[in-house]
Amino acid sequence: MPYTGEHLIPGKIGHFLLILSLISSLLATVSYYKAVISKDLNLQRSWKRIARSAFLVEILSVIGIFFVLYFIISNHYFEYKYVWQHSNLALPMQYILSCFWEGQEGSFLLWSFWHCVLGGIIILREKEWEPSVMTLISFMQFALATMVIGLYFFDYKIGSNPFVLMREEGMLSPSQFPIGFTSDGELRTDYLSFVRDGNGLNPLLQNYWMTIHPPVLFLGFASTIVPFAFVIAGLWKKNYDGWIAAARPWALFSAGILGLGIMMGAAWAYESLTFGGYWAWDPVENASLVPWMVLVCGIHTLMAYKHTGHSLRATILFFLLQFLLIVYSTFLTRSGILGDTSVHAFTDLGMNTQLLLFLMIFVLPALLLYAIRYKSIPAPASEEKFSSREFWLFVGSLLFFISAVYIIGKTSLPVINKLFGTKYAPGQDIEYSYNKVLILFSFVTGLLTALTQYLRYKHSPRSLILKSLAVPTLISLLVSLSISIWGNIHYYKYGYGFLTAIHLTIFSTVYIVIANGMYIFSALKGKMIKAGASIAHLGFGLMLLGILISSSKKEIISWNTSGIMVNFGEGSTENAAENLTLVKDIATDMGKYMVTYLGDSTHPLDPKQFFKVHFQSKTNKETFTLYPDAFVNYKGNEQLIANPDSKHYWHKDVFTYITSLPNPEKNKDTATFQQKIMKKGDTLFYSKGFYILESITSQTQRTGLPLQQGDSVFTAQITVHAKDSSKYQAEPVLLIRGNSIFPVPDTVLSQSLIFAFTGAEEKGIRLGVKETNSILQYITLKAYQFPAINLVWLGVIIMVLGFFIATYNKVLKNKRNQIQ
Amino acid sequence: MKTTHIVILIVIAIAIGLLISTMTDLSTYDSIQSAQSKPGKFIHLIARLDTSAGKHIEYDPIKNPNYLSFHIIDSLGGTSRVIYQKGKPPTDMERSERMVLKGKMTDSAFLCEDILIKCPSKYTENQAKISSTK
Numbered sequence: 001m002p003y004t005g006e007h008l009i010p011g012k013i014g015h016f017l018l019i020l021s022l023i024s025s026l027l028a029t030v031s032y033y034k035a036v037i038s039k040d041l042n043l044q045r046s047w048k049r050i051a052r053s054a055f056l057v058e059i060l061s062v063i064g065i066f067f068v069l070y071f072i073i074s075n076h077y078f079e080y081k082y083v084w085q086h087s088n089l090a091l092p093m094q095y096i097l098s099c100f101w102e103g104q105e106g107s108f109l110l111w112s113f114w115h116c117v118l119g120g121i122i123i124l125r126e127k128e129w130e131p132s133v134m135t136l137i138s139f140m141q142f143a144l145a146t147m148v149i150g151l152y153f154f155d156y157k158i159g160s161n162p163f164v165l166m167r168e169e170g171m172l173s174p175s176q177f178p179i180g181f182t183s184d185g186e187l188r189t190d191y192l193s194f195v196r197d198g199n200g201l202n203p204l205l206q207n208y209w210m211t212i213h214p215p216v217l218f219l220g221f222a223s224t225i226v227p228f229a230f231v232i233a234g235l236w237k238k239n240y241d242g243w244i245a246a247a248r249p250w251a252l253f254s255a256g257i258l259g260l261g262i263m264m265g266a267a268w269a270y271e272s273l274t275f276g277g278y279w280a281w282d283p284v285e286n287a288s289l290v291p292w293m294v295l296v297c298g299i300h301t302l303m304a305y306k307h308t309g310h311s312l313r314a315t316i317l318f319f320l321l322q323f324l325l326i327v328y329s330t331f332l333t334r335s336g337i338l339g340d341t342s343v344h345a346f347t348d349l350g351m352n353t354q355l356l357l358f359l360m361i362f363v364l365p366a367l368l369l370y371a372i373r374y375k376s377i378p379a380p381a382s383e384e385k386f387s388s389r390e391f392w393l394f395v396g397s398l399l400f401f402i403s404a405v406y407i408i409g410k411t412s413l414p415v416i417n418k419l420f421g422t423k424y425a426p427g428q429d430i431e432y433s434y435n436k437v438l439i440l441f442s443f444v445t446g447l448l449t450a451l452t453q454y455l456r457y458k459h460s461p462r463s464l465i466l467k468s469l470a471v472p473t474l475i476s477l478l479v480s481l482s483i484s485i486w487g488n489i490h491y492y493k494y495g496y497g498f499l500t501a502i503h504l505t506i507f508s509t510v511y512i513v514i515a516n517g518m519y520i521f522s523a524l525k526g527k528m529i530k531a532g533a534s535i536a537h538l539g540f541g542l543m544l545l546g547i548l549i550s551s552s553k554k555e556i557i558s559w560n561t562s563g564i565m566v567n568f569g570e571g572s573t574e575n576a577a578e579n580l581t582l583v584k585d586i587a588t589d590m591g592k593y594m595v596t597y598l599g600d601s602t603h604p605l606d607p608k609q610f611f612k613v614h615f616q617s618k619t620n621k622e623t624f625t626l627y628p629d630a631f632v633n634y635k636g637n638e639q640l641i642a643n644p645d646s647k648h649y650w651h652k653d654v655f656t657y658i659t660s661l662p663n664p665e666k667n668k669d670t671a672t673f674q675q676k677i678m679k680k681g682d683t684l685f686y687s688k689g690f691y692i693l694e695s696i697t698s699q700t701q702r703t704g705l706p707l708q709q710g711d712s713v714f715t716a717q718i719t720v721h722a723k724d725s726s727k728y729q730a731e732p733v734l735l736i737r738g739n740s741i742f743p744v745p746d747t748v749l750s751q752s753l754i755f756a757f758t759g760a761e762e763k764g765i766r767l768g769v770k771e772t773n774s775i776l777q778y779i780t781l782k783a784y785q786f787p788a789i790n791l792v793w794l795g796v797i798i799m800v801l802g803f804f805i806a807t808y809n810k811v812l813k814n815k816r817n818q819i820q
Numbered sequence: 821m822k823t824t825h826i827v828i829l830i831v832i833a834i835a836i837g838l839l840i841s842t843m844t845d846l847s848t849y850d851s852i853q854s855a856q857s858k859p860g861k862f863i864h865l866i867a868r869l870d871t872s873a874g875k876h877i878e879y880d881p882i883k884n885p886n887y888l889s890f891h892i893i894d895s896l897g898g899t900s901r902v903i904y905q906k907g908k909p910p911t912d913m914e915r916s917e918r919m920v921l922k923g924k925m926t927d928s929a930f931l932c933e934d935i936l937i938k939c940p941s942k943y944t945e946n947q948a949k950i951s952s953t954k
Contacts, residue, residue, distance in 0.1 A: 578907065659885065
């Protein structure tokens with residue numbers, strides 16, 4: 001039965017391209033495999049030709065899928081399930097791409113797209129290794145294509161197709177969508193005219209970071225397969241080190257881009273989410289950090305092998321593991337197994353068996369191949385000397401690797417529970433349980449990162465070490481001591497042991513920065529093209545230093561000191577009162593600032609509401625205004641979804657976000673003024689205490705009154721005594737201008753009292769008194785101060801730059817060698 | 821002894837140290853009933869919001885923006901009051917189908933330090949709620 005208004009053609013094209021991509025990637029895998037194992041040169045060549053054409057078709061079909069999906073989202077074809085689930089009409093254009101990769105299907109496609117790009121480059125550049133490396137990449141493409149194919153294989157559904165229609169999926173039912181059905185429960189042929197809007201993008205993800213972070217991160221994910229594929233190719237063809245020169249720039253590039261992607265996620269969390277920080281040791285963060293760490297280990301041991309022949313077995317293992325961990329992290333974050341431990345894992349698509357298969361099909365053969373070949377991987381019989389660079393490169397990598405294992409082990413707790421039927425949960429203070437261990441690793445690896453470059457391969461004479469290290473060591477000691485002494489780093493929360501570790505690690509990170517910085521000039525004579533490693537180390541050191549300082553000096557400045565909050569209620573012991581309520585137009589004391597909530601504003605095209613919060617420094621004239629925003633009543637959702645705003649200084653950030661707003665429904669003003677007649681010295685009661693009319697004067701202390709020349713004022717001085725024995729002053733003013741009188745009421749906000757001085761008569765003055773809740777226009781917010789946060793971002797940028805310089809340098813080197 | 825052996829020994833020592841430190845940090849998932857039998861111990865509860873018999877979420881930012889109280893019920897039928905002293909109710913709490921609460925049980929209430937909300941997923945939802953108004 002045809003339904004009016006549906007656009008079925010793009011979906012049909014999409015379906016076709018999905019199947020084409022599945023078949024062509026399978027064909028590419030088989031033909032590349034044949035090209036590798038064929039002995040006959042002609043046969044090899046013809047298989048390779050077929051494989052290349054197949055991969056070209058794969059590239060075209062993935063790009064085609066991309067366009068079709070983009071097309072149906074940007075045209076709002078809500079008959080498609082994916083479009084309805086992830087987008088709506090009100091969504092600004094720049095978030096259309098965000099809708100694309102909000103769901104699992106779209107993010108698999110993104111991943112697949114990057115493999116196409118990287119595969120294309122490999123076909124063009126890596127002549128010798130193309131068939132074997134591309135066998136693996138094509139196979140990976142096949143595996144990813146099954147994730148979005150959405151076919152039934154007997155009773156088991158394989159993959160989730162982004163081009164299915166809502167009605168095909170049984171998402172439309174008479175109970176939830178009565179208007180779209182006829183009286184006998186049939187879907188109306190014009191049902192689509194009632195589906196006016198989509199479900200929309202999760203408001204937390206409506207952010208420009210959601211547009212740029214996933215592509216970079218997935219490029220990082222995708223690129224890790226290249227070093228892996230080279231290593232497998234080497235093991236497969238028993239050519240244990242022929243792959244090294246070709247794989248090295250790929251590994252460096254991968255480490256750079258993956259590091260960038262991860263830290264962009266951190267920047268997003270910091271800038272736009274209300275986690276109150278940039279890193280929380282959340283399983284999803286860990287799952288992408290750990291592969292990066294293992295990849296970095298591999299890059300370092302590869303250096304050692306290149307120069308001395310040591311550590312090849314370790315290097316191969318690291319390069320295998322880094323990719324296997326990417327696959328593992330895909331399994332962790334997409335299977336829903338992290339459900340109880342992570343705030344932002346993907347939800348279960350019902351593909352767990354398939355995801356497990358995806359994991360096993362890479363892990364088992366790769367590790368088996370490694371085990372079979374292990375004995376034949378060359379390893380020199382001689383021992384590394386203690387004074388050699390390779391020995392410390394190996395030790396440093398090993399330590400870095402152990403810390404990665406520690407992180408992934410802790411993250412895998414839900415998997416361990418599932419495997420063994422246990423019921424362990426992460427401890428009370430998750431962040432500290434990571435921090436206390438990793439700070440020690442950072443200290444030691446920090447020292448090694450600073451020292452090892454100054455050592456020589458094979459053997460370094462003692463005199464040389466002392467001579468070249470003396471100056472950087474001395475400078476680092478001076479710098480780090482001055483940070484420790486004048487930096488006010490007093491993080492006592494976990495006692496002196498941890499504080500000592502912080503100060504030691506400050507030394508070692510400063511040492512990284514200075515030793516590597518000086519190395520660029522002393523040993524490399526300032527040749528930047530060769531200094532990739534030193535630059536990356538320097539950036540890494542700066543980043544660690546920034547993390548140390550910003551975390552240990554992070555300060556909550558919204559401690560609740562206003563008179564408004566009364567008691568903490570039961571069970572309150574050490575819990576922090578971190579939320580501060582700001583009443584509109586009332587300056588409130590907050591740390592170094594007086595803060596005033598000035599009002600809010602909305603924009604017709606933006607569903608967000610912006611809040612204007614004014615900061616005035618208590619010590620100097622500095623003022624600034626922040627605009628934290630929030631989705632209020634988003635789709636009838638009572639909760640608010642807030643985005644922070646920060647004031648950036650070169651040395652710190654002041655960071656604030658809204659945590660609560662008044663509910664307008666609850667606080668309708670139904671109270672009216674009650675007229676009282678009072679004489680000087682009279683006392684009257686109200687619900688929470690009493691107030692006294694102290695005096696009537698013809699002056700006022702109040703500012704901001706609309707006074708003109710010739711006006712006269714009368715002020716009633718009132719003291720309010722609340723039950724909790726706090727005292728407040730109120731000064732309602734009577735303004736007389738010519739023949740008119742204007743009462744200017746005054747409010748005591750914390751007591752919800754309004755006084756209006758409305759006139760005078762024989763018995764006393766007329767005073768209007770109102771008790772109400774609705775006068776309170778307020779916001780509740782949290783504010784932090786992050787010192788040295790910019791060091792973190794600067795460090796990341798320098799580090800990534802270092803990786804890219806090193807990549808470029810190795811590409812040039814390979815080119816030179818080819819020409820020779 | 822070869823240097824590799826020394827390195828391996830050190831690595832093993834570190835690994836054992838880490839394992840021990842991890843084990844001592846761990847907590848457990850409990851039911852409300854089993855939590856009540858070990859008051860004061862840091863545990864994880866899995867439960868859902870209890871709104872039966874007039875129980876409701878108590879939060880008044882004017883009185884105290886750092887005080888939240890609500891009731892929970894778990895799959896075994898255990899119930900408890902929860903007090904959370906860190907701010908507002910988490911987003912979508914009313915709509916959540918499950919919550920993971922971390923904290924300590926006391927005689928009167930569960931003192932919660934962290935709330936993780938699990939909402940009915942829009943991916944596994946079988947039927948779409950469609951409103952025809954914009």
